[in-house]
Amino acid sequence: MAVLNEEQEMLRDMAREWTSKESPVTEFRKVRAGGAEEAFDRKAYATMAEMGWVGVVIPEAHGGSDFGWLSAGLVVEELGKTLTASPLVASTIAASAILLGGSDEQQAKWLPGLASGEIIGTLAVDEGSRHDPAKLETTVSGGKLSGTKAFVHEAHGADLFVVAASDGLYLVEKGEAVSLSTRKLTDQRSHAEVVFDGAAADRLAGGGDSLLDDVLDRARILTASEMLGMAQAVFDVTLDYLKQRVQFNQVLATFQALQHRMADLFGDLTMMRSAVEGGLQALDSGFGVARAATIAKAEANRVLNIVSREGVQLHGGMGMTDDYDIGLYLKRARVLEASFGGTAFLKNRFATIGGY
Amino acid sequence: MATQPQIDSHSGEEAFREEVVQFLAEHFPPELKGKGNALASVEGPDQETPAQEGWRKAVGERGWGTPTWPKEYGGGGLSRKQAAILNEEMAKVGAFNPIGGMGVMMFGPTLLEYGSEEQKLAHIPPISRGEIRWCQGYSEPNAGSDLANLQMMAEDKGDHYLVNGQKTWTSGGQWADKSFCLVRTDRSDKHKGISFLLIDMDAPGVEVRPIQMISGMSPFCETFFTDVKVPKGNLVGKEGEGWTIGKRLLQHERTNLSGGGSMARLMGASLADIAKKYVDTDADGQIADKVLRDRIADFEIRWGAFLLTARRASDESKAGGVSEISSVLKKLGTKLGQERAELMIEIMGLQGLGWEGEGFSEAELGGVRAWLFGKATTIYGGSTEIQNNIIAKRVLGMLDHQ
Numbered sequence A: 001m002a003v004l005n006e007e008q009e010m011l012r013d014m015a016r017e018w019t020s021k022e023s024p025v026t027e028f029r030k031v032r033a034g035g036a037e038e039a040f041d042r043k044a045y046a047t048m049a050e051m052g053w054v055g056v057v058i059p060e061a062h063g064g065s066d067f068g069w070l071s072a073g074l075v076v077e078e079l080g081k082t083l084t085a086s087p088l089v090a091s092t093i094a095a096s097a098i099l100l101g102g103s104d105e106q107q108a109k110w111l112p113g114l115a116s117g118e119i120i121g122t123l124a125v126d127e128g129s130r131h132d133p134a135k136l137e138t139t140v141s142g143g144k145l146s147g148t149k150a151f152v153h154e155a156h157g158a159d160l161f162v163v164a165a166s167d168g169l170y171l172v173e174k175g176e177a178v179s180l181s182t183r184k185l186t187d188q189r190s191h192a193e194v195v196f197d198g199a200a201a202d203r204l205a206g207g208g209d210s211l212l213d214d215v216l217d218r219a220r221i222l223t224a225s226e227m228l229g230m231a232q233a234v235f236d237v238t239l240d241y242l243k244q245r246v247q248f249n250q251v252l253a254t255f256q257a258l259q260h261r262m263a264d265l266f267g268d269l270t271m272m273r274s275a276v277e278g279g280l281q282a283l284d285s286g287f288g289v290a291r292a293a294t295i296a297k298a299e300a301n302r303v304l305n306i307v308s309r310e311g312v313q314l315h316g317g318m319g320m321t322d323d324y325d326i327g328l329y330l331k332r333a334r335v336l337e338a339s340f341g342g343t344a345f346l347k348n349r350f351a352t353i354g355g356y
Numbered sequence B: 001m002a003t004q005p006q007i008d009s010h011s012g013e014e015a016f017r018e019e020v021v022q023f024l025a026e027h028f029p030p031e032l033k034g035k036g037n038a039l040a041s042v043e044g045p046d047q048e049t050p051a052q053e054g055w056r057k058a059v060g061e062r063g064w065g066t067p068t069w070p071k072e073y074g075g076g077g078l079s080r081k082q083a084a085i086l087n088e089e090m091a092k093v094g095a096f097n098p099i100g101g102m103g104v105m106m107f108g109p110t111l112l113e114y115g116s117e118e119q120k121l122a123h124i125p126p127i128s129r130g131e132i133r134w135c136q137g138y139s140e141p142n143a144g145s146d147l148a149n150l151q152m153m154a155e156d157k158g159d160h161y162l163v164n165g166q167k168t169w170t171s172g173g174q175w176a177d178k179s180f181c182l183v184r185t186d187r188s189d190k191h192k193g194i195s196f197l198l199i200d201m202d203a204p205g206v207e208v209r210p211i212q213m214i215s216g217m218s219p220f221c222e223t224f225f226t227d228v229k230v231p232k233g234n235l236v237g238k239e240g241e242g243w244t245i246g247k248r249l250l251q252h253e254r255t256n257l258s259g260g261g262s263m264a265r266l267m268g269a270s271l272a273d274i275a276k277k278y279v280d281t282d283a284d285g286q287i288a289d290k291v292l293r294d295r296i297a298d299f300e301i302r303w304g305a306f307l308l309t310a311r312r313a314s315d316e317s318k319a320g321g322v323s324e325i326s327s328v329l330k331k332l333g334t335k336l337g338q339e340r341a342e343l344m345i346e347i348m349g350l351q352g353l354g355w356e357g358e359g360f361s362e363a364e365l366g367g368v369r370a371w372l373f374g375k376a377t378t379i380y381g382g383s384t385e386i387q388n389n390i391i392a393k394r395v396l397g398m399l400d401h402q
């Protein structure tokens, strides 16, 4: 665990208390049962914004707290633990794009609304089912953007899309020229194919050539933070289960074969935490972000994949039931693993960054 | 060297192959080509179409759904060689064995070994004809891996047993006609107090409650037994022999679950062919993503080695019996099946994670449910951890400190 300052500890404790009391997994189950396409509870999101959680990386001048990425990651990790459904990650990523690439005017126009939760933003990059930011066919001419984006997260609730076109990033507001087709994935959250048909687009002209990569690295690291919370929760609940389930007249936790399995997972989880926190700290320092982001998301992918599989396995038949939460983590896990870079993409990218 | 008989048996094989080809031409409805077996489907029974029904009856009449079972009980009475020919010819025309389920996979072979003449005559023919569905009443809330801890009690009431207790995770319990159960007839001995009892699912006092699974379906149940009267004639073997009989049944289950043969068919197209549809290839037709290409090759090599292992095991067990080697096959086959499903998702990206609704092909949605259901394969039939215990102790002789 990274060494936290007092501010960060308070923020984490507050997030931990709120999620466990106000947003346990039963809240996600309600959202799922409700079946609304935007798939989150607006009241809960308003409360989260009120507590300042959407504005953690937004400057105070624009209504945020400017606590930084490690702080944002702490909150997102707690949300991940209870599978809290909200567009907080998507909105934070959208805000970071505007911070990196937006003019003063664009920042003043959008950031306060994103921080207060009145506006919801999301990032729309990929055009196929696998992450591939080098392959974009979306174009802009005369200020009008056209293209099709696949599996845009939190699209149904979004007011503002940060859209990657072949020549840069643009802001597009929801409206007539933007149409959504729902894509229901295993996590039963909001995803859609979004078609932009000559939509008015406002270019994010700042941020230089690496703007898209820089924004994606933020998406990778914040997504990895959510995955860290999920992995931690699955690990904890599995450990608890093994300590109370009795077979062969002894609790399962006393079988050495299982002790070693949990010890292995604990080692993996330790690495995952270091990788994710390292990514968040790299964002705060501005140093070595691309490499740190790749390590963070690749480790998050690897470890959450194992932990979510082992979690089901070690629960036996119980783990296969919908009544039990563990399967919900498994189904969300694979969606996040594939988002902003699956494992193969990240390994290739890591080698490329390393020059081999 | 006895040349003559060899030629004879060879020409006998050819005659049999002829017979099969003719049978298939006559009875296999082309519309079922490449389709699976409705009765054996894992997540529940689909309604039989008239074509499916006709095909099941035609195969059932000959006993070819259970080709090597004895003819006097409705089986095909075929040699293993003939059964292999039957399989080959069916595969050639895209046909499949329409008769399956737990009766064929595990209960039938066990009853043939341990049942009385009367029991075999009563229960085997309907299994061979695909008319009766069986379910497995083994697990209880506190008897999973520690199966022998089962508590469901069958009390001797003179002319019948009175059964009280609960089973759980009963696959297909809500659709089954009958259940083969492990019950307790004696509380004083954990293993010797277990008996193997057949119970009608529609008997008064049997109640099923479906449980929803992570894959969305409810293919298994909690099953409650309250004062269920079971005739004494439904006891297989003697009282107290249930553990021995029940374990033999598990060996059949494991051999089937590892699925050397059946899984190969289930898996269909190679991963590489699927990958070429979802990811870019370079000028040489190679998968452009080198990491993914490596992952696929790595999997396919191990899958190839597993199929060879399954074949070797079946060649070596000439008698066609089952043994502890079933534990090795089950452990390997189920793990590889899961790995394959995970790799498919990596290949397909988010398109490979559709839950329902627009934007996904039937195959894609089916793949997702199969990926989730597949997580059960390393849990049921004795979990992988339990197989490892069996391998370590019984095959490798690594006994607990004594």
Ligand SMILES: Cc1cc2nc3c(=O)[nH]c(=O)nc-3n(C[C@H](O)[C@H](O)[C@H](O)COP(=O)(O)OP(=O)(O)OC[C@H]3O[C@@H](n4cnc5c(N)ncnc54)[C@H](O)[C@@H]3O)c2cc1C
Pocket (backbone or CB within 6 Å): A245, A247, A248, A252, A255, A257, A258, A313, A314, A315, A316, A317, A318, A320, B135, B136, B137, B138, B139, B140, B141, B143, B144, B145, B146, B168, B169, B170, B171, B172, B220, B376, B379, B380, B381, B382, B383, B384, B385, B386, B389
């Ligand atoms: C889809 C599905 C269908 C099923 N169908 C049927 C059915 O039709 N009929 C039926 O009777 N049962 C059925 N089962 C039940 C299945 O056989 C049990 O789930 C299985 O035996 C495991 O028992 P359990 O669920 O109680 O897990 P537990 O025994 O509680 O095991 C939990 C975990 O601990 C591990 N473990 C347990 N003991 C040890 C040990 N000594 N050393 C190391 N690790 C250990 C297990 O491997 C597992 O990972 C089904 C289960 C599933 C998931």
